[in-house]
Amino acid sequence: MSIVLIVVFAAALIAGAPIAVALGLSSAIAIFMFDLPLHVLAQRAVNALDSTPLLAVPLFILAASLLNAMGVTTHIFDLVRLMVGRIRGAVAQVSILVSLIFSGVSGAALADIGALGKIQIDQMVAQGYKKNFAAGITIAAATIGPIFPPSIPLIIYASVTNVSAVQLLVAGIVPALLITLFLMAQVAIIARFYDLPRDTVSPSLRAVGKKAVISLPALIAPIILIGGLLSGYFGPTEVAGVTVAYALLIGFFVYRTLTFGAVWESLRETVEATGGILFIVSTAAVFAWVLTLDRVPAIAGEWLLGISDNPLVLLLLVNLLLLVVGMFLESIAAILIIAPIVAPALHAAGVDPLQLGIVFVLNLMIGLLTPPIGMSLYMVSIIAKMPVHSVVRGVLPFFIPLILSLLVVSTVPAVSTWLPQLLSR
Numbered sequence: 001m002s003i004v005l006i007v008v009f010a011a012a013l014i015a016g017a018p019i020a021v022a023l024g025l026s027s028a029i030a031i032f033m034f035d036l037p038l039h040v041l042a043q044r045a046v047n048a049l050d051s052t053p054l055l056a057v058p059l060f061i062l063a064a065s066l067l068n069a070m071g072v073t074t075h076i077f078d079l080v081r082l083m084v085g086r087i088r089g090a091v092a093q094v095s096i097l098v099s100l101i102f103s104g105v106s107g108a109a110l111a112d113i114g115a116l117g118k119i120q121i122d123q124m125v126a127q128g129y130k131k132n133f134a135a136g137i138t139i140a141a142a143t144i145g146p147i148f149p150p151s152i153p154l155i156i157y158a159s160v161t162n163v164s165a166v167q168l169l170v171a172g173i174v175p176a177l178l179i180t181l182f183l184m185a186q187v188a189i190i191a192r193f194y195d196l197p198r199d200t201v202s203p204s205l206r207a208v209g210k211k212a213v214i215s216l217p218a219l220i221a222p223i224i225l226i227g228g229l230l231s232g233y234f235g236p237t238e239v240a241g242v243t244v245a246y247a248l249l250i251g252f253f254v255y256r257t258l259t260f261g262a263v264w265e266s267l268r269e270t271v272e273a274t275g276g277i278l279f280i281v282s283t284a285a286v287f288a289w290v291l292t293l294d295r296v297p298a299i300a301g302e303w304l305l306g307i308s309d310n311p312l313v314l315l316l317l318v319n320l321l322l323l324v325v326g327m328f329l330e331s332i333a334a335i336l337i338i339a340p341i342v343a344p345a346l347h348a349a350g351v352d353p354l355q356l357g358i359v360f361v362l363n364l365m366i367g368l369l370t371p372p373i374g375m376s377l378y379m380v381s382i383i384a385k386m387p388v389h390s391v392v393r394g395v396l397p398f399f400i401p402l403i404l405s406l407l408v409v410s411t412v413p414a415v416s417t418w419l420p421q422l423l424s425r
Contacts, residue, residue: 002294005030024283048285058274059240065266066247072218079211089191090199095120103145128197136394143365148176171354182401217250284336326367355416
């Protein structure tokens with residue numbers, strides 16, 4: 001059964017079918033060929049969406065869209081520019097820091113690129129950076145978003161592996177800061193050896209203060225979100241709802257740049273994005289059910305544990321698997337298909353569930369930077385109006401800090417587990 005499932009799935013992808021259609025079609029054909037009841041398709045698809053944590057997905061998408069619509073990303077970018085000053089490579093450093101800040105409300109790499117990409121690339125090109133370098137650092141910095149809370153991939157991973165969504169989101173804080181530091185170090189090295197331009201801003205205490213006052217309402221949003229998660233007062237769904245309410249409040253009554261037309265457009269974008277994500281979630285659930293029916297997770301677990309019972313060895317094997325999978329599969333689909341197969345075996349071998357969740361998602365976010373399916377490459381190619389091969393050339397140097405971050409997270413469990421354990425005492 002599983003062979004038929006995988007062959008049809010691969011054939012559908014090669015034929016150009018969307019990932020959700022390929023998942024659903026292959027599942028339907030496998031169910032029909034092996035004389036299983038067809039109503040299982042609808043039942044499993046609907047059951048997969050009957051999940052409270054998944055309610056956070058459309059809410060976080062809406063919050064990010066609202067904040068982008070009211071123009072706060074420009075204020076945050078300008079504030080960080082003034083604070084960083086005129087060091088060499090300053091605007092590239094600013095791009096990384098702004099991605100970290102905006103990730104506190106977006107939850108997705110593509111949302112970060114959509115909101116910040118054009119601003120970041122245009123600013124760097126205007127100051128003399130090579131366009132492919134500007135595109136590369138923009139894509140690399142966007143990997144921070146799905147690791148730092150709120151993270152849509154982490155929420156989906158938690159929902160399919162029965163891990164606490166709150167603890168997993170908190171576990172992403174330190175790894176996200178680590179990625180930020182490694183990316184900034186890489187930019188500093190490149191700036192030193194390749195004489196990157198200095199920023200043209202003239203920072204002053206008054207200018208910083210003025211821009212900080214303007215940016216403060218937007219900067220408070222991630223603080224409310226993370227503070228609610230850390231205190232345990234909010235779960236992922238509640239904090240997503242609070243973030244949307246807060247975005248509406250500051251958009252209408254503080255910045256006064258949000259219009260009902262912009263809200264309607266944000267709602268439309270949210271419905272489109274959520275529909276695409278949940279279509280994949282529902283069809284992948286049926287796909288995973290067929291695999292489970294054929295004992296694929298149990299067989300894969302036995303095979304992995306037969307290779308080694310050392311958690312580190314198993315983690316490194318899963319890293320290699322996911323880096324390859326990330327080149328070909330969309331990240332949410334990869335989580336929904338592969339996580340239920342490999343997670344039980346690694347948990348049984350002693351890998352911490354929180355560490356595995358961060359390793360899993362970080363691998364797949366690196367996959368967004370890799371051909372042939374890397375969605376971040378194509379999105380930046382469209383935004384920057386440059387060929388994909390030039391974008392790939394620009395992002396290559398930034399694989400070094402990202403892979404280094406992945407190795408640290410894989411070999412040092414405390415990077416992911418320390419903060420959740422500290423807060424649970």
